[in-house]
Amino acid sequence: MQKTDTYSLKNALVSFKLLSTAAILFSIALLGWSWYVSLSVLKFNRPSDMCVLLGDDLWALAHYKSGLFGLLIFFQIVAYGGLYLTSRVLFARTSLRRRMKNLIQAVATTLLVLNLLVWCTAPLLRFSQTIAGYVGLATAVAMIALCLPPLYQMWFYKRWPNPKPSRVVIVGGGFAGVYAALGLDKALGYHPHLSITVIDRKNFFLFPPLLPSAATGTIEMPQVTQSYRRIFETTNIQYKKATVTQIDPKTQTVRMHVHLEGEDLNGEPAGSEVDLPYDYLVLAPGSTNQTFNTPGAEDHAIFVKELIDAIRIRNRIIDCFERAAVVLDETIRRELLHFAVVGGGPTGVEIATEIQDLIHEVLLKRYPEIHREHPQVSIIQSGPQVLPGWLDSVVRRTTDQLKKLGVKLVLNNRVTEVRHNAVVLKDGPAIATRTILWCAGVKPSPLLANCSLPLDKSGRVPVDNCLRAPGHENVFVLGDSALCIGEDGKPLPPLGQVAFQQGDHMAKNLARLLCREPIQPFKYFNFGALVSVGEHYAAVDLLGVKLTGFIGWFVWRTLYLVKMIGLSTKVRIMVDWTLDLLIERSIAVIDEAPHAAADSPEHRRETVPVAR
Numbered sequence: 375m376q377k378t379d380t381y382s383l384k385n386a387l388v389s390f391k392l393l394s395t396a397a398i399l400f401s402i403a404l405l406g407w408s409w410y411v412s413l414s415v416l417k418f419n420r421p422s423d424m425c426v427l428l429g430d431d432l433w434a435l436a437h438y439k440s441g442l443f444g445l446l447i448f449f450q451i452v453a454y455g456g457l458y459l460t461s462r463v464l465f466a467r468t469s470l471r472r473r474m475k476n477l478i479q480a481v482a483t484t485l486l487v488l489n490l491l492v493w494c495t496a497p498l499l500r501f502s503q504t505i506a507g508y509v510g511l512a513t514a515v516a517m518i519a520l521c522l523p524p525l526y527q528m529w530f531y532k533r534w535p536n537p538k539p540s541r542v543v544i545v546g547g548g549f550a551g552v553y554a555a556l557g558l559d560k561a562l563g564y565h566p567h568l569s570i571t572v573i574d575r576k577n578f579f580l581f582p583p584l585l586p587s588a589a590t591g592t593i594e595m596p597q598v599t600q601s602y603r604r605i606f607e608t609t610n611i612q613y614k615k616a617t618v619t620q621i622d623p624k625t626q627t628v629r630m631h632v633h634l635e636g637e638d639l640n641g642e643p644a645g646s647e648v649d650l651p652y653d654y655l656v657l658a659p660g661s662t663n664q665t666f667n668t669p670g671a672e673d674h675a676i677f678v679k680e681l682i683d684a685i686r687i688r689n690r691i692i693d694c695f696e697r698a699a700v701v702l703d704e705t706i707r708r709e710l711l712h713f714a715v716v717g718g719g720p721t722g723v724e725i726a727t728e729i730q731d732l733i734h735e736v737l738l739k740r741y742p743e744i745h746r747e748h749p750q751v752s753i754i755q756s757g758p759q760v761l762p763g764w765l766d767s768v769v770r771r772t773t774d775q776l777k778k779l780g781v782k783l784v785l786n787n788r789v790t791e792v793r794h795n796a797v798v799l800k801d802g803p804a805i806a807t808r809t810i811l812w813c814a815g816v817k818p819s820p821l822l823a824n825c826s827l828p829l830d831k832s833g834r835v836p837v838d839n840c841l842r843a844p845g846h847e848n849v850f851v852l853g854d855s856a857l858c859i860g861e862d863g864k865p866l867p868p869l870g871q872v873a874f875q876q877g878d879h880m881a882k883n884l885a886r887l888l889c890r891e892p893i894q895p896f897k898y899f900n901f902g903a904l905v906s907v908g909e910h911y912a913a914v915d916l917l918g919v920k921l922t923g924f925i926g927w928f929v930w931r932t933l934y935l936v937k938m939i940g941l942s943t944k945v946r947i948m949v950d951w952t953l954d955l956l957i958e959r960s961i962a963v964i965d966e967a968p969h970a971a972a973d974s975p976e977h978r979r980e981t982v983p984v985a986r
């Protein structure tokens with residue numbers, strides 16, 4: 375079913391648009407005139423600013439020209455009434471967030487009533503004379519806020535001449551998918567022949583860069599998410615919660631699996647298959663964890679990829695401290711208090727240092743039974759340094775900071791097996807630990823193997839310079855799933871900044887296609903790299919500017935905040951960061967079950983159900 379036309383103002387009849395615009399302009403003119411008359415009829419030569427002068431003038435008008443004063447009040451009522459009523463009718467059809475609309479309307483209504491009260495009581499009350507000008511100005515501003523958005527949305531938008539029905543289906547609502555959907559909706563708005571559908575197995579957008587902070591309690595779990603229903607509230611984008619199991623480019627259909635509770639009559643997991651036809655497909659299912667088939671990794675390691683992983687990590691760390699505080703056996707105690715991170719990339723570095731902070735800032739104070747020398751955080755990295763491929767200066771400073779924080783670096787070594795209580799290494803003795811966090815890289819989503827599209831040896835879809843799959847002009851592949859060659863001839867890395875730039879670009883290109891304009895090749899702009907190394911320290915290389923320490927950390931936080939989707943989530947994150955400075959984080963072990971429902975078992979293991 376088509377979502378309601380949230381852009382109804384664009385599609386209103388021209389006669390309606392002209393009439394309402396004329397009513398607004400007439401009311402503004404009448405308002406301006408009544409202000410002008412009230413300020414200019416009686417000319418006192420007094421030094422007074424305009425706002426105070428208005429109150430004085432109203433008093434004088436009421437006493438010396440009472441007829442004109444009555445007429446001005448009448449015009450004020452007509453002007454404000456006309457402006458208010460017309461704007462309200464239009465405002466109801468404006469695509470602004472519901473809460474924002476309610477706020478603007480409430481402020482405008484209150485000020486309007488106050489303004490009329492002030493005018494009526496100005497001849498009698500000194501207080502009304504004093505505030506008349508200020509209230510008048512505030513009311514005018516509120517009225518502008520009420521009538522400008524509808525006027526803008528009514529007249530300024532991109533005209534879309536293509537009468538051909540276009541169903542755009544976007545698989546995956548990560549960075550690439552959400553930016554593509556929002557960009558497309560912004561460029562084209564509502565059109566009866568256009569439908570944009572985003573399919574994702576979760577009902578929320580996840581912001582992975584802040585997962586390490588959520589896992590260690592610096593920010594609360596919901597803060598790294600934003601529900602799709604909310605993101606798409608003021609758009610014409612439809613959202614469907616389902617797992618895509620297969621794509622058939624020949625018949626141009628996407629097959630979705632909708633999970634149901636329990637099992638069906640044949641003992642199979644209950645669910646329902648739904649086929650969705652498309653004219654244009656945007657494939658952005660992201661990536662999954664790369665374990666390099668290391669024995670035991672799937673069963674005993676915790677990944678750092680999904681919200682449920684963050685919950686598990688937090689629970690595991692706190693639970694290990696609880697157990698270590700009780701057990702007497704020294705070996706088990708040390709196992710419980712060793713936290714091993716496999717992979718020294720940015721995610722590994724960030725999660726290791728966040729854990730180190732949690733231990734030293736909170737846990738050691740709350741668990742006096744545990745000696746401060748006993749907890750240990752290690753990073754195991756196959757290469758000779760952490761942050762492989764990063765600038766030498768950033769690597770050097772990060773390594774120094776890791777050493778300063780007491781994080782142990784195990785370099786030039788490989789994990790050959792993961793056990794429930796140990797990490798087995800290629801060289802040297804195994805590390806005894808009950809917590810193994812796997813951050814050793816990603817591989818493309820397994821869904822790509824079910825899409826009948828050509829794949830390269832890494833499992834990604836090679837795309838042309840306009841991000842289209844070879845031989846499929848109407849299939850765009852974005853983000854971690856795409857093998858896109860950069861200007862330097864090397865494949866672009868699986869990064870959020872690549873994904874959202876591709877999403878933006880694809881939206882513009884698809885809008886061009888639908889408007890029958892030539893499409894443009896994608897050019898990646900590298901903003902730089904940033905990694906936080908514990909509390910109040912980050913290494914940042916942004917547009918060639920290198921920052922470390924507190925300033926780097928401040929920039930790191932600000933940039934993440936900017937890129938997070940949704941104003942309310944940004945505010946919540948800021949509040950959490952501030953509270954973290956003042957109030958101790960919670961160390962309650964929270965139940966995984968309610969959240970786990972959002973991330974089904976096949977989701978965690980990334981096995982796409984076989985399409986029937």
Ligand SMILES: Cc1cc2nc3c(=O)[nH]c(=O)nc-3n(C[C@H](O)[C@H](O)[C@H](O)COP(=O)(O)OP(=O)(O)OC[C@H]3O[C@@H](n4cnc5c(N)ncnc54)[C@H](O)[C@@H]3O)c2cc1C
Pocket residue numbers: 545546547548549550551573574575576580582583584585586616617618619658659660661678679721819821852853854855868869870871872873904982
């Ligand atoms: C812990 C962590 C920290 C990171 N930090 C940074 C950073 O600081 N800077 C940076 O640039 N990058 C960072 N990244 C990388 C970045 O998050 C990814 O490169 C980016 O999210 C890729 O975007 P995407 O849209 O391709 O995929 P994703 O963002 O992974 O989105 C894919 C979406 O598709 C959905 N999906 C998958 N399969 C299916 C299916 N079969 N059916 C329905 N839906 C499906 C998923 O639920 C998901 O919502 C980090 C990644 C992690 C894990």
